Amino acid sequence: MATHFSPCSSSSTNFLPSSCFKNETTVLFSRFAVTVPRKSTWVTQNHSRIQGRKHFHIKSSNGHPLNAVSLQDDGSPTAKEHDKSQGKEKPAIPISEAEKEESTLSITVVGASGDLAKKKIFPALFALFYEDWLPENFTVFGYARTKLTDEELRNMISGTLTCRIDQRENCEDKMDQFLKRCFYHAGQYDSEGDFSELNSKLKEKEAGKVSNRLFYLSIPPNIFVDVVRSASLRASSLNGWTRVIVEKPFGRDSESSGELTRCLKQYLTEDQIFRIDHYLGKELVENLSVLRFSNLVFEPLWSRDYIRNVQLIFSEDFGTEGRGGYFDNYGIIRDIMQNHLLQILALFAMETPVSLDAEDVRNEKVKVLRSMKPLQLEDVIVGQYKGHSKSGRSYPAYTDDPTVPKDSRTPTFAAAALFINNARWDGVPFLMKAGKALHTRRAEVRVQFRHVPGNLYKRNFGTDLDKATNELVLRVQPDEAIYLKINNKVPGLGMRLDRSDLNLLYSARYPREIPDAYERLLLDAIAGERRLFIRSDELDAAWALFTPMLKELELKKIVPELYPHGSRGPVGAHYLAAKYNVRWGDLSSDDS
Numbered sequence: 001m002a003t004h005f006s007p008c009s010s011s012s013t014n015f016l017p018s019s020c021f022k023n024e025t026t027v028l029f030s031r032f033a034v035t036v037p038r039k040s041t042w043v044t045q046n047h048s049r050i051q052g053r054k055h056f057h058i059k060s061s062n063g064h065p066l067n068a069v070s071l072q073d074d075g076s077p078t079a080k081e082h083d084k085s086q087g088k089e090k091p092a093i094p095i096s097e098a099e100k101e102e103s104t105l106s107i108t109v110v111g112a113s114g115d116l117a118k119k120k121i122f123p124a125l126f127a128l129f130y131e132d133w134l135p136e137n138f139t140v141f142g143y144a145r146t147k148l149t150d151e152e153l154r155n156m157i158s159g160t161l162t163c164r165i166d167q168r169e170n171c172e173d174k175m176d177q178f179l180k181r182c183f184y185h186a187g188q189y190d191s192e193g194d195f196s197e198l199n200s201k202l203k204e205k206e207a208g209k210v211s212n213r214l215f216y217l218s219i220p221p222n223i224f225v226d227v228v229r230s231a232s233l234r235a236s237s238l239n240g241w242t243r244v245i246v247e248k249p250f251g252r253d254s255e256s257s258g259e260l261t262r263c264l265k266q267y268l269t270e271d272q273i274f275r276i277d278h279y280l281g282k283e284l285v286e287n288l289s290v291l292r293f294s295n296l297v298f299e300p301l302w303s304r305d306y307i308r309n310v311q312l313i314f315s316e317d318f319g320t321e322g323r324g325g326y327f328d329n330y331g332i333i334r335d336i337m338q339n340h341l342l343q344i345l346a347l348f349a350m351e352t353p354v355s356l357d358a359e360d361v362r363n364e365k366v367k368v369l370r371s372m373k374p375l376q377l378e379d380v381i382v383g384q385y386k387g388h389s390k391s392g393r394s395y396p397a398y399t400d401d402p403t404v405p406k407d408s409r410t411p412t413f414a415a416a417a418l419f420i421n422n423a424r425w426d427g428v429p430f431l432m433k434a435g436k437a438l439h440t441r442r443a444e445v446r447v448q449f450r451h452v453p454g455n456l457y458k459r460n461f462g463t464d465l466d467k468a469t470n471e472l473v474l475r476v477q478p479d480e481a482i483y484l485k486i487n488n489k490v491p492g493l494g495m496r497l498d499r500s501d502l503n504l505l506y507s508a509r510y511p512r513e514i515p516d517a518y519e520r521l522l523l524d525a526i527a528g529e530r531r532l533f534i535r536s537d538e539l540d541a542a543w544a545l546f547t548p549m550l551k552e553l554e555l556k557k558i559v560p561e562l563y564p565h566g567s568r569g570p571v572g573a574h575y576l577a578a579k580y581n582v583r584w585g586d587l588s589s590d591d592s
């Protein structure tokens with residue numbers, strides 16, 4: 001399998017100014033010391049990041065005030081209420097009108113012509129604008145090699161914008177206002193000259209105000225470092241902050257990930273790098289900690305004493321569709337398990353953090369990841385979808401994708417059993433399952449509790465006692481819900497037991513549409529809130545768990561078990577679960 005990952009290479013071998021390593025100085029930021037090149041623009045910009053923050057009046061969507069803990073009926077705080085409740089716990093610095101007008105925010109979407117930019121980033125930016133979350137002075141720039149005019153960019157993105165929330169009457173106006181703030185600059189990713197031109201355009205829009213700049217790298221990973229180099233040297237802010245959102249994949253194993261981090265840190269401090277895992281921005285994933293830490297009924301049960309196993313399940317009912325070229329170099333374990341599912345696992349299993357501050361939460365996540373046993377090959381099964389015909393329709397195999405080699409062994413499905421070697425979780429299997437081209441689209445966390453000791457009603461359950469245990473389900477998507485399976489008596493004179501769900505179905509409880517994960521994460525990056533972004537030591541710990549197994553899988557040329565497109569996946573997943581006395585909750589008769 002080819003490795004397309006050599007972040008510091010290509011045109012970037014001689015990109016470092018010689019001062020980069022020699023003239024280092026240590027700048028103390030709010031929480032920790034970082035080393036930055038003395039003469040680079042980053043020193044000025046980091047210094048003024050602290051100064052600049054006082055100009056910055058947007059608040060993050062989360063962090064201290066737990067999403068504002070609004071108890072209003074539809075659970076949707078307005079921007080003003082959000083600000084107010086933020087102020088309750090962490091007094092907001094009063095911002096004068098003059099200060100508001102002095103600062104600007106420029107967001108540059110690098111790779112603006114691409115799929116993710118069109119599908120997610122521009123729509124999320126518009127949704128934030130529509131809901132009045134963006135600051136007064138902001139500009140959006142698209143950057144890519146494709147030659148486009150400002151007007152062409154606007155046409156391209158206008159088709160993807162929706163006033164999905166409330167469908168207010170001013171939708172068209174808002175779209176026009178937003179599009180007027182969008183501009184485009186065509187350039188090469190490794191050209192300092194092209195980024196200098198972008199810088200001039202940004203400056204023109206910023207009109208002498210304090211400029212805060214956010215770059216979103218929505219590009220393939222092999223050009224991350226080229227862009228960071230050119231942007232940092234030629235288009236970083238001289239008087240405000242500069243931050244960079246980096247999309248996954250962050251490498252494909254420990255070595256390449258470490259190398260990418262090392263290369264990025266030649267130009268950026270850790271504080272400026274926002275590694276995005278969009279699953280952390282999903283509503284139900286945010287709610288996991290709230291559920292656990294703010295309800296007395298859950299936290300005392302959150303350990304090996306009461307929990308039998310935990311299942312993290314991801315499935316999609318479509319194949320790689322157009323992304324086969326990318327996917328074949330990564331596979332489902334790197335694409336979904338090592339990041340999205342592992343991040344949820346870390347949030348689920350971590351100890352109580354000292355506070356909701358980004359560093360406190362991320363410290364606990366790192367601790368739990370480092371307490372885990374590296375994944376063993378015998379605890380993993382892999383699969384790949386094959387073509388299938390159903391009701392006169394035929395569904396392609398993974399290897400039918402023209403960008404995928406015919407003999408590819410890349411897994412499109414995997415199941416794995418992971419263990420945490422600490423006092424809380426010793427012996428509890430954390431089972432993961434992820435697959436493409438399955439029978440349904442869903443992402444969920446299932447917590448299966450132990451049997452009730454000496455259960456008085458044992459007789460009424462029949463022989464299968466597992467069916468009578470409680471199960472807590474967090475359905476991340478679709479139809480977000482949290483439900484708990486309990487046993488109850490069927491009304492009547494007899495003593496018949498039934499199984500029911502205590503169900504918090506979001507669509508019933510909260511009629512408003514849930515914001516997209518990218519909205520929350522963009523807002524947080526703008527506000528400098530790092531809690532939902534991956535710190536480099538977290539990333540290292542995550543790769544350390546998966547890398548040895550991934551290498552062995554490739555070295556031993558393990559052939560994936562084929563499963564039909566649209567099926568429930570390979571049977572091997574059941575054997576793996578059975579090895580640890582587990583039954584997949586999503587396949588049980590009352591839940592599939």
Ligand SMILES: NC(=O)C1=CN([C@@H]2O[C@H](COP(=O)(O)OP(=O)(O)OC[C@H]3O[C@@H](n4cnc5c(N)ncnc54)[C@H](OP(=O)(O)O)[C@@H]3O)[C@@H](O)[C@H]2O)C=CC1
Pocket residue numbers: 111112113114115116117144145146189217218219220221223247248249326
């Ligand atoms: N699409 C998705 O659903 C998701 C994507 N991601 C990640 O987000 C990033 C962007 O994804 P996506 O938009 O799908 O990517 P694309 O393949 O659409 O690439 C984005 C843009 O980058 C430029 N580009 C593409 N290939 C190359 C190349 N080989 N060399 C130089 N430039 C290139 C193209 O712009 P131009 O030719 O105009 O310069 C393209 O429009 C990737 O890192 C991806 O892994 C993460 C999660 C989901």
Ligand SMILES: O=C1O[C@H](COP(=O)(O)O)[C@@H](O)[C@H](O)[C@H]1O
Pocket residue numbers: 278316335443
């Ligand atoms: O990161 C990725 O996520 C998507 C699934 O995201 P979702 O928000 O639609 O659930 C997945 O399709 C893609 O392969 C992967 O790279």
